[in-house]
Amino acid sequence: MSRYFYWYVALAVLLGNPLNALAATDDDLQAIREQIQQLKQNYEQRISQLEQRLQQAEANSRQAESIAAQAQAAAQQPTRSGAVATSSESSFNPAVSLILSGTYGQFKQDTAVAATGFALNANNPGYTQGLSLKESELSIAANIDPQFRGAATFALAPAGGISVENAFVQSSALGNGFNLKMGRFFSGLGYLNEQHAHAWDFVDQPLVYRVLWDNQIGEDGLQLKWLAPTDMFVEVGGELGRGRGFPGTDRQNKNGAGAGVLFAHIGDDIGIEHSWRAGLSLHETRRVNAVSTGVPDLLNTAGGVSNSFSGDSRTAGLDFVWKYAPNGNLRERYLKLQGEYFRREESGLLTYNLATTDSYAVAQSGWYLQGVYQFMPAWRSGLRYDRLDPGIAAVGALNAGNVISNYAFNPSRLTWMVDYSPSEFSRLRLQLARDDSRQGLPDNQLFLQYIMSLGAHGAHQY
């Protein structure tokens, strides 16, 4: 800019001075002065025009530089621009994860023998002797659209065959605290029921879950939950299902619902170190021709008999869990205490040995209490105590001489475990148990287990 300016000034001076040197008249001088003035104005105009153009040119070059810098920055960020740019089919892949698990079990007693007083109940301990592969769980989940999310878990049995453990859709935009689930899901009753096997703190479920819920009750149906708009966590929910999972008898060829569940949960934090949740659950179903085999009787029939029951089943449960972590930092150390109690009343007709039918009513209950302590990062140890009460059955006169009404024995078990998790995705466990669930057949059990998950990083429930 200055170069041009001086150049024009110099030119003006050169032009002006020779004219000045002439000894001219006043008129001439006046005319010359006006001319010079004009010239000066002219030059000033042109100078300012040139200045403007120069400024514009400079601004343009700056802009170009910043665009180049932006392009460079964008090139250095493959993910951000990539995530936006790619729109192929594969970028809509759902989250896929696979759980791999296996156990070694060492114990003495036959697992086919049910806990004393619970021969009419479910009896699947979930473990076997020796080395064995557990079910591999394949999970797929993704948002379906802005309204719904879908999730499915397929259990691949070690002997072959696939079963659908979960397959449900869930609303994500109902709002106002409402949550609707449709399909096959683990019922929201109790605390442990909704947790998948890989999240269990022990190799097996508590005895009360084994006998009253066949380890975990899954339902085909609907679940509607509502979360209150409060500072404290207050949730109520209800389910209607076909009665697929035990104690349901999988209602067939009938309209309507075969089982209903109501539950309420409350929970909160106390400071940053403590948190808790407590719940109340009710379950109701009508059982139709529920056949149990190997049921002991008063006549001491070898191998037991087969009985069939039809009637109403009502269960109520209480659950609580309390967690403590110093500074709220779960990574270092934490303590988790939990307990659940369930009581089931059944009344209806019992057919003894599939021949003699009369009334039958019983109230069974059970509870467990467990604590798990992470004493250093990656290492945890836990203790659990289980106890069941088979109750005293009211047996109709026709079967009074056949059916055992009072076992006078409370099955119990004490379990200890220690596990090591090298990362969030792997866990190795040792478990020892003293099992007193079968009268006269105490058992010492040892288990080794691995549980690993690969694929998508699933979020865990409380």
Added chain:
Amino acid sequence: MKTKQSVVCELSPLGEMPAYPSSAQANARAGERYVVARKILCAFLLLLISGNVHAALNVFACEPEWAALTQQLAGNQASIYTATGALQDPHRVEARPSLIAKARRAQLLVCTGAELEIGWLPVVLRESGNGAIQSGSSGNFEAAQYVTMLEVPARLDRAEGDVHASGNPHIQTDARNFLPVAEALSKRLIQLDPANTQLYQQQYATFSQQWRAAIAKWEKQAASLKDVPVIVQHKGFPYLSNWLGLKQVAELEPKPGLEPSAAYLAKVLNELQQHPARMVLRAAYQDGRPSEWIAQRAHIPAVMLPYTVGGTPQATDLFTLFDDTIQRLLAGLK
């Protein structure tokens, strides 16, 4: 809303009570029971709605730094709940009932994103029954979308430890990252609460001006930290290193998220002979033992950094967070 409910609750029960002179006593007893039951019901209802009475924007901040930033940008217009503390590992948080309850009422969720909260936030969102804050909606704000991510893995393999596909999520250790995040967050606040546009614009202008000045100050203070070799306990400081020019020579975690074993620490110590470092860094929430172990043997200081607001008593807001961070780093240099 609160007052209306109170009026309903305070209505005299006598007016609605059936009055039969012949059994006045029995009626009085029934009336008392009725009053008590009604009082309990009213108290419960009030409890239910009391949390709902607020004019301010309800914000659920996943980490303390975003709570502090929202506070800077929204002033008193936001009622902010912070989901995690400075002494908690933000990777390892549980979907606690309290978090679900708070998310239920939130109008805006301010989180880091980039998979930092992947272990708990999806459950909180799902269980909250709140459509306004679901991923993809305007009430869901992820700070990591607005900054340049570092350490984006070229290879996604868990054999590399707990790596994040979209890059290292600990973006809050570079003060410069707060500028683009603040700009985007301010726009989001305006979008959600247009009535207070002027306030948000003002707050942002003030913050941005003060923050730029503070960055210049911090960079001047930290000039001597350039090219200083450091060891880190967890790969949590790439943004800080990138900003201040620290040279990260080793990590105490064999792979991100895995606990350092004694054997691995010994190996790091051995390597330090060839590549000496000036200090070992860790975040306030991390166990001090691995860094102390190395520090003692390598005769270098172990420096604990606040990492986020509240990590140290000095780090009370965003400004003091970086004041304290730089002071601690400079003290480690001496």
